[in-house]
Amino acid sequence: MSDAVVLSLRARLEGPLDMGGITPDRCATLSRSEIAALVVWIGATRATLGDLFAVRGERSLRLEVEGDLHDVHGLGAGTAAGEMVVRGDTGREAGAGMTGGVVHVHGGAGDDAGQAMAGGVLRVDGHAGDRLGGAVPGASKGMTGGEIVVFGGAGASAATMMRRGVVAVAGGVGPFAGRGMVAGTLLALGPVGEQPGLGSKRGSIIAGAGVTVPATYRLACTYEPPHVRLLLTSLRRRFAFPCDAGLLSGPYDRYCGDAGDVGKGEILVWTGR
Amino acid sequence: MFIEDTFAEAFGMRAARVVITARTMKWARAAALKLTGFATSVIACKCEAAIERELTPEETPDSRPGVSALVFTMDSDSLGKRLTERIGQTVLTCPTASCFDGLPEAPDRLPAARALRTFGDRFQISKVVNGERYWRVPVMEGECLLQETFGMQKKGVGGGNFLILAEDVDSALAAAEAAVDAIDGTPGVILPFPGGVVRSGSKVGARGYKGMIASTNDAYCPTLRPLTTTALPDGVNSVLEIVLDGLSPDAIRGAMRAGIDAACRRGVRAISAGNYGGKLGPHHFHLREIMGAAS
Numbered sequence: 352m353s354d355a356v357v358l359s360l361r362a363r364l365e366g367p368l369d370m371g372g373i374t375p376d377r378c379a380t381l382s383r384s385e386i387a388a389l390v391v392w393i394g395a396t397r398a399t400l401g402d403l404f405a406v407r408g409e410r411s412l413r414l415e416v417e418g419d420l421h422d423v424h425g426l427g428a429g430t431a432a433g434e435m436v437v438r439g440d441t442g443r444e445a446g447a448g449m450t451g452g453v454v455h456v457h458g459g460a461g462d463d464a465g466q467a468m469a470g471g472v473l474r475v476d477g478h479a480g481d482r483l484g485g486a487v488p489g490a491s492k493g494m495t496g497g498e499i500v501v502f503g504g505a506g507a508s509a510a511t512m513m514r515r516g517v518v519a520v521a522g523g524v525g526p527f528a529g530r531g532m533v534a535g536t537l538l539a540l541g542p543v544g545e546q547p548g549l550g551s552k553r554g555s556i557i558a559g560a561g562v563t564v565p566a567t568y569r570l571a572c573t574y575e576p577p578h579v580r581l582l583l584t585s586l587r588r589r590f591a592f593p594c595d596a597g598l599l600s601g602p603y604d605r606y607c608g609d610a611g612d613v614g615k616g617e618i619l620v621w622t623g624r
Numbered sequence: 625m626f627i628e629d630t631f632a633e634a635f636g637m638r639a640a641r642v643v644i645t646a647r648t649m650k651w652a653r654a655a656a657l658k659l660t661g662f663a664t665s666v667i668a669c670k671c672e673a674a675i676e677r678e679l680t681p682e683e684t685p686d687s688r689p690g691v692s693a694l695v696f697t698m699d700s701d702s703l704g705k706r707l708t709e710r711i712g713q714t715v716l717t718c719p720t721a722s723c724f725d726g727l728p729e730a731p732d733r734l735p736a737a738r739a740l741r742t743f744g745d746r747f748q749i750s751k752v753v754n755g756e757r758y759w760r761v762p763v764m765e766g767e768c769l770l771q772e773t774f775g776m777q778k779k780g781v782g783g784g785n786f787l788i789l790a791e792d793v794d795s796a797l798a799a800a801e802a803a804v805d806a807i808d809g810t811p812g813v814i815l816p817f818p819g820g821v822v823r824s825g826s827k828v829g830a831r832g833y834k835g836m837i838a839s840t841n842d843a844y845c846p847t848l849r850p851l852t853t854t855a856l857p858d859g860v861n862s863v864l865e866i867v868l869d870g871l872s873p874d875a876i877r878g879a880m881r882a883g884i885d886a887a888c889r890r891g892v893r894a895i896s897a898g899n900y901g902g903k904l905g906p907h908h909f910h911l912r913e914i915m916g917a918a919s
Contacts, residue, residue, distance in 0.1 A: 577769035
């Protein structure tokens with residue numbers, strides 16, 4: 352048993368590599384040779400991990416991946432336990448379908464990061480692409496649990512169809528954030544793009560900076576929501592999430608909507624007063 | 625100072641730690657005082673409770689000033705019911721107050737606040753933060769935030785005690801207050817009686833009334849010295865008792881040691897303890913053993 356299993360990319364990839372299913376919990380029971388023999392796909396071409404990566408360590412719940420990972424997709428996808436550390440920017444679907452454990456991307460993540468997550472923590476130190484924490488195309492729900500913490504910004508359609516869980520973004524998020532949320536929480540400390548929370552049933556969108564609230568949301572009051580204070584405190588203590596004390600206390604304007612649906616969703620806008 | 629060669633006899637209890645936060649310490653304390661009100665003895669109050677200590681914003685889950693309180697009962701069902709009743713009537717009602725579990729590591733969980741969500745009349749909202757569920761209950765002031773489940777310590781201890789045998793009431797009070805000050809703030813320990821002190825120590829049953837669960841401890845009543853089999857040394861004219869509940873036997877031991885040490889002062893003739901012959905409670909805290917451990 353090693354402290355960690357380390358995969359070092361040998362050379363620049365010729366095509367997109369799908370690493371979905373290569374998870375720390377899977378490597379925890381495998382020897383070095385067994386890990387090297389795991390099958391991955393470069394486009395439609397079958398390969399083994401050993402063909403592409405130098406493999407060090409064995410039988411560990413900590414998996415590290417390093418190299419130029421721009422074209423590596425699905426890193427940490429399906430993780431159920433353990434910790435995966437990704438050194439560098441990744442491709443699409445990082446941490447997709449996670450049910451537990453931690454995936455820590457020391458860089459940016461491409462589109463569809465944390466897609467349909469059900470548990471665990473996906474941490475992205477850089478920016479995330481479109482559809483962060485979103486749903487698999489055609490699915491009726493997106494995230495059903497877990498936490499996504501992004502220290503940069505995120506693209507369009509973050510937390511789409513979210514059912515449960517938390518998506519926290521230190522920067523801004525693009526348009527159509529929280530579309531069709533059933534429940535759960537999307538937090539954005541930076542500006543929120545246009546048309547947030549469309550079709551939201553019971554979801555919460557917390558906006559720490561500018562946001563244009565859709566016409567289908569109605570102002571309820573200006574107050575100090577205790578759960579925002581709790582959430583931000585938790586994020587600060589566990590992840591050193593960069594939110595200042597003013598955001599904890601508020602006050603926030605509470606808008607209820609989307610009136611075109613159940614209408615029990617909310618957009619909380621920090622007033623900064 | 626004479627330490628009698630005897631022991632305090634204590635019982636196993638279920639315990640929970642409730643952390644109450646509020647906008648200011650004033651309101652956190654106000655809620656905690658009500659939460660722990662009328663909770664001196666399980667005999668008539670159904671639970672024993674008191675404030676454990678005040679918490680800084682750095683120590684609370686929501687970065688606000690807070691107070692932790694301990695609640696003890698004789699069984700698990702009762703603990704859940706008492707928490708539901710008391711949180712519902714004291715924290716839910718108190719301006720700006722929120723309520724959190726103070727024993728997050730305890731594997732046994734009581735869904736004490738789940739029933740309180742219905743006060744929200746289907747306007748309540750559930751939030752999960754770091755794997756724990758909280759309920760946002762809309763109230764006229766804004767929102768009340770309640771953690772759904774509370775950890776239960778199954779190995780709590782209730783009824784740790786020691787008796788201060790003094791020359792007069794002034795000396796007894798001064799010694800008792802010193803003991804309370806020394807114990808106050810000890811993690812995992814509360815003193816559920818008024819000011820932490822009991823003047824009406826009891827014995828099991830009664831000699832004159834059938835059906836009484838407890839009656840006055842006549843052996844330690846100075847006014848009855850010639851009328852009963854007294855346990856009082858000469859010169860003792862007032863006795864006060866310190867009763868302790870704790871999350872563990874070790875917590876009780878440490879607090880008793882600090883309290884007895886502080887109570888040993890001018891005007892105190894002896895320190896004793898209450899027991900029932902060792903047949904009722906599984907925990908025996910021998911005074912000389914405890915004080916010997918101090919040296």
